[in-house]
Amino acid sequence: xxxxxxxxxxxxxxxxxxxxVPIDFGAMRSTGISAIAYHKVKKYLGIETGHTKLYDIYQQxxxxxxxxxxxxxxxxxxxxxxxxxxxxxxxxxxAGVLPDGSECLVPLNFxxxxxxxxxxxxxxxxxxxxxxxKGGLYFDKLYQPFKDxxxxxxxxxxxxxxxxxxxxxxxxxxxxxLYETTDKAILGTFGGNIIEKGESDWGFxxxxxxxxxxxxxxxxxxxxxxxxxxxNLEKYxxxxxxxxxxxxxxxxxxxxxxxxxxVSMYREMIKPYHKMQYQxxxxxxxxxxxxxxxxxxxxxxxxxxxxxxxxxxxxxQLSATGMDPxxxxxxYGKDLVFWGGGIxxxxxxxxxxVEDIPSEVKRLIDIFKKDGGFVFxxxxxxxxxxxxxxxxxxxxxxxxxxxxDK
Amino acid sequence: xxxxxxxxxxxxxxxxxxxxxxVEQAIKENVSAQDILNKGLILxxxxxxxxxxxxxxxxxxxxxxxxxxxSGSEIIESSLLKSGVEPIATxxxxxxxxxxxxxxxxxxxxxxxxxxxxxxxLGVDVTKEQYLDAVKxxxxxxxxxxxxxTTTMNYMKDVIEYFKEQGFRERVIIACGGAPVTQxxxxxxxxxxxxxxxVKLSEVFLxxxxxx
Numbered sequence: 134x135x136x137x138x139x140x141x142x143x144x145x146x147x148x149x150x151x152x153x154v155p156i157d158f159g160a161m162r163s164t165g166i167s168a169i170a171y172h173k174v175k176k177y178l179g180i181e182t183g184h185t186k187l188y189d190i191y192q193q194x195x196x197x198x199x200x201x202x203x204x205x206x207x208x209x210x211x212x213x214x215x216x217x218x219x220x221x222x223x224x225x226x227x228a229g230v231l232p233d234g235s236e237c238l239v240p241l242n243f244x245x246x247x248x249x250x251x252x253x254x255x256x257x258x259x260x261x262x263x264x265x266x267k268g269g270l271y272f273d274k275l276y277q278p279f280k281d282x283x284x285x286x287x288x289x290x291x292x293x294x295x296x297x298x299x300x301x302x303x304x305x306x307x308x309x310x311l312y313e314t315t316d317k318a319i320l321g322t323f324g325g326n327i328i329e330k331g332e333s334d335w336g337f338x339x340x341x342x343x344x345x346x347x348x349x350x351x352x353x354x355x356x357x358x359x360x361x362x363x364x365n366l367e368k369y370x371x372x373x374x375x376x377x378x379x380x381x382x383x384x385x386x387x388x389x390x391x392x393x394x395x396v397s398m399y400r401e402m403i404k405p406y407h408k409m410q411y412q413x414x415x416x417x418x419x420x421x422x423x424x425x426x427x428x429x430x431x432x433x434x435x436x437x438x439x440x441x442x443x444x445x446x447x448x449x450q451l452s453a454t455g456m457d458p459x460x461x462x463x464x465y466g467k468d469l470v471f472w473g474g475g476i477x478x479x480x481x482x483x484x485x486x487v488e489d490i491p492s493e494v495k496r497l498i499d500i501f502k503k504d505g506g507f508v509f510x511x512x513x514x515x516x517x518x519x520x521x522x523x524x525x526x527x528x529x530x531x532x533x534x535x536x537x538d539k
Numbered sequence: 540x541x542x543x544x545x546x547x548x549x550x551x552x553x554x555x556x557x558x559x560x561x562v563e564q565a566i567k568e569n570v571s572a573q574d575i576l577n578k579g580l581i582l583x584x585x586x587x588x589x590x591x592x593x594x595x596x597x598x599x600x601x602x603x604x605x606x607x608x609x610s611g612s613e614i615i616e617s618s619l620l621k622s623g624v625e626p627i628a629t630x631x632x633x634x635x636x637x638x639x640x641x642x643x644x645x646x647x648x649x650x651x652x653x654x655x656x657x658x659x660x661l662g663v664d665v666t667k668e669q670y671l672d673a674v675k676x677x678x679x680x681x682x683x684x685x686x687x688x689t690t691t692m693n694y695m696k697d698v699i700e701y702f703k704e705q706g707f708r709e710r711v712i713i714a715c716g717g718a719p720v721t722q723x724x725x726x727x728x729x730x731x732x733x734x735x736x737x738v739k740l741s742e743v744f745l746x747x748x749x750x751x
Contacts, residue, residue, distance in 0.1 A: 252664075266637055266664040270690050273639040337642050338602055345553065345599035388598070389718040390735055395597045452719075479719045483689045516690050 138208035142318030142378060146422050146445065146470055148506040154498060154535035157472065157510040158207035158528060159197040160320050161381060162189055162217070163426050163448055164473065164510040167270070169233045169517035170524065171195035177521035178204065185237040186226060190255070191218035191263070191272050192514060193231065202317070205528040209508070210317040212308050212377055214324070215300040219255050219262045219272070224303070232270055233517070245272075270517050279334040285353050293361035301372050308376035320424070321377035323369060325362045327355060327406045328384050328393070344394060344402055351402060359406040366410055370418050379424040379445055380414055382407075387429020390454045396433055404441055411442025424472065428513070430454040432461070439468045448512045449474030451481075451497075458500045471501050472508040476527055478519075482511065487522050494530035502535065509535060542568060543579040546611065550583025551590075553603030558611045572618035576655065580611045584653025588738045598646070601738075605649035612652065626657035628748050630681035631673040633665035634717075635694040640687035643717055643737065647683055650741035656681070667694075667701035674711055681744055684730075686717040695720075696728035712747060714740060 136144070136152050144151040159165045166174070168187050172195075175183070186196040197207065216222045221243050229239030245253040251267035254275075263272040282288050311319050331340040331354065343351050370380070384407070386392055386399070394402070411423045424445040425438060430453035438446070446469045450456050458474055476482055476494055485493070501507040509531045515524055540548065542565045549557035558580075565575050587604045590596040630651050634644045641663050648658045659677050661669055670682055682702075686692040695715045702708040714732035715725045725733030732747075734740040 264639065266639060269637040269639070269664070271688075338645065341599040342602045342606065345603050391594065391597065393598050398597070398599065479689060480721065483719070484724075516688070518690050 137316035139316055139318045139378065142208050142508065145505045145508055146378065148467070148470070148504055150502075150505045150537045153537060154502050154531070155208040155318070155508045156206050156528065156531050156535070157209040157320075157508050158202060158205045159195065160207070160209035160211045160317075161426070161447070161510075162192065162194060162322065163383075163428075163513055165189065165192065165194035166197070166515040166524070167517040167519075168193055168195040168237055169231050169235065169270070170515050170519050170521070171197070171201075172231070172235050172237070174521040174524050175201070177525065180204075186223075187229065187231070187237050187239045187243075188213060188223050189217050190221060190240065190243050193271055193517070194514060195237070199315075206532045207528075208318055209320055210311050210315055212304065212311060212319050212321040212373060214322050215297075215303045217322070219274075220257050221255070232265075232268075274333050277334060277336045277339075279354065280336050280339060282335070282350070282354075285350065288350065288354050288357065293357055294365070295361060296365040296368050301368055304369065305372040308373040312376040318378040319376055321369070321373055321380045321421075323366065323380050323382060325366065325382040325410045326384050327359065328386065328403050330358060331355070341393075344398060348402065355402070355406050359409055362406075362410055363413065366413065370414070370421065374418045374421055377421055379422045380418075381424045381426060382410065383426040385426075385428040386434055387427065387431040387450070387453055389429060389452070391430050392433055393429070396437065399434055399437060404437055407438070407443075408441040415442050415444075422470070428453075430456060432456055435461075435465055435469070439465065443469065445470040445472050445508075447472040448510075450479070450512055451477040452479045452512075458497055462500050462503070466501075466504065466506055470506045470508065473510050473512055474501060475509040475531060476511045478512045478515065482515070482519055482523060482527070485523075487520075487526050490523060490526045491530040491533070494527060495534040498531065498534045502537070542570060543574065543582075546575065546579030547583040547586065550580060550604055550607050550611070551586050553600060553607055555603070555607045555610050558607040559614065562611045562614045566614070566618075572615040572622060573624050575615050576612070576619065576624075580608050581653060581655055584608050584650070587653070588650065588742065591736075591738045601646065601649070605646075605653065608649070608653055627655045628681060628744070629657040629659065629677050629679040630683060630744065631659050631661060631670060631677065631679045632683040632685070633661035633670065634663040634685045634687075635691055635698065636664055636666050637694060638686050638688060638691035639663045640717075641685075643687065644683070644685035646737040647685065647716065647740055650737045651683075651744065654741045654745045656741075656744065667698045670698055671702060671705055671707060674707060680711055682711050682713045683740070684713065684715050686715075686720065689719045692717065692719055692724065693728075695730065699729050712744070714744075716740060 141151040142155045183198045188196040225241035226238040253265040255263040265272045422444045425443045426447045432455035546561045684695045712731045715730040
């Protein structure tokens with residue numbers, strides 16, 4: 134079988150076995166690699182050409198270059214949003230420096246200011262949007278526009294995000310370029326966040342409390358939010374739907390040990406807004422698969438997620454309670470494509486020895502690969518402190534053990 | 540249902556308004572501030588802890604109960620001080636240097652208050668020096684270090700080592716927690732306490748106080 138990457142991924146998405154398990158190396162904002170770790174991998178491999186682009190300033194992630202995708206036999210590329218984080222576009226680039234002092238390219242309009250404590254602050258006009266503490270490795274959100282909302286009128290005064298014509302033009306051009314100049318499957322980053330957007334718009338604690346106490350207020354907010362998501366979704370897919378293979382949504386629903394909210398609260402407060410988006414995609418763009426990134430212990434919610442329209446689930450957080458790979462594959466493998474779960478990043482990759490990696494990768498591939506429905510990637514972003522030999526070993530093992538022997 | 544039982548029930552329901560009403564009513568009925576705290580508010584948070592442990596409630600319900608507890612506590616705070624009632628112990632909590640995630644740490648603070656601890660919250664991005672200074676200035680006997688990410692959790696070891704260097708290690712119980720932290724990691728860095736969630740941490744701290 135001589136397959137292109139795109140064909141290989143399409144087969145996996147259709148729950149069919151290809152020649153080997155497809156590999157995703159950094160094609161999504163939660164399957165990525167820190168730019169610091171990426172530099173170390175290139176150096177370790179003796180690759181001195183190319184330029185690292187810091188496309189995700191929030192999590193400080195690198196855009197994997199074509200030669201690195203080829204080296205790791207990666208099968209997927211990402212169609213980015215124009216402004217992946219904090220309103221900073223990625224149209225143009227300039228020289229920049231990472232927290233470890235290494236050089237890279239950063240978005241032209243990424244110009245954080247240093248405050249009196251040495252922390253870096255990203256501003257939007259007069260508003261501080263995000264902060265990286267001195268000595269830290271990530272930015273975190275500061276701005277919560279809905280935090281003072283107490284009435285429906287307060288909510289209505291704040292505009293919801295609408296995708297711009299500039300972004301739609303960028304998306305179409307970029308999707309076409311990726312489709313025509315690579316043979317990789319294309320993951321279109323959309324978002325469509327419901328609970329996470331609520332948490333960041335209101336502040337985590339206030340949003341969570343209002344989910345329990347002010348259901349009227351939160352339903353009103355989520356109706357407005359999902360209406361804007363639907364407008365954006367229709368526009369987005371009308372421009373890129375013919376090019377992309379999966380559309381990525383995101384909403385972390387779990388903590389380390391349980392779901393953040395009860396199943397009944399999910400059904401009442403969140404699911405209707407997930408279902409509206411996911412089922413619309415399934416109905417109108419059946420060739421574009423619905424991909425949900427949702428961290429944590431979410432096993433109790435999986436039947437509802439499937440019912441809402443999720444077709445591809447990521448990251449399969451193996452270290453969270455109940456996220457047992459054998460159980461998940463046996464119970465939900467016919468309904469879901471597992472995109473992730475190839476090696477645990479939180480415990481294994483952080484604490485293990487390099488020589489422990491191949492057997493762990495093989496064990497997980499053997500569980501997930503049966504009948505297709507699996508795309509290999511580690512559970513979450515590879516962090517800055519992960520040694521390059523571990524990263525290389527993960528992906529070499531994935532390629533070695535991913536074969537379907539056809 | 541007497542007034543203290545009503546306070547307990549309102550805490551479990553997360554009903555902020557009723558907790559305030561009932562605490563004010565209890566004061567009018569000459570119920571002591573100490574009884575309002577121990578036999579009303581804290582009993583309510585104990586029930587919340589049990590419901591959490593049993594998997595019957597989730598983060599939203601815990602947060603609204605904790606908010607109600609805080610509202611009730613604020614009303615009786617000055618009376619408790621006047622009558623010389625001491626908190627059972629003081630705990631310093633914070634998210635370690637380089638890490639800005641505070642959800643877990645905040646819930647720890649709420650649950651400790653719910654057990655009657657005096658909680659000093661240093662916030663996020665907390666240095667080892669800040670932890671020690673806070674212990675010294677508040678005569679605290681417990682320290683809680685929180686971290687969400689694998690790249691910051693090693694700083695917890697730095698905190699413990701710093702307390703050793705400064706001769707304060709034996710004077711405090713140090714707990715470590717957060718999503719990537721495990722019992723093995725906590726043991727390896729020399730922490731005294733690790734629990735998988737905030738409710739259990741508050742229960743373990745209370746056990747330690749009672750044994751002492």
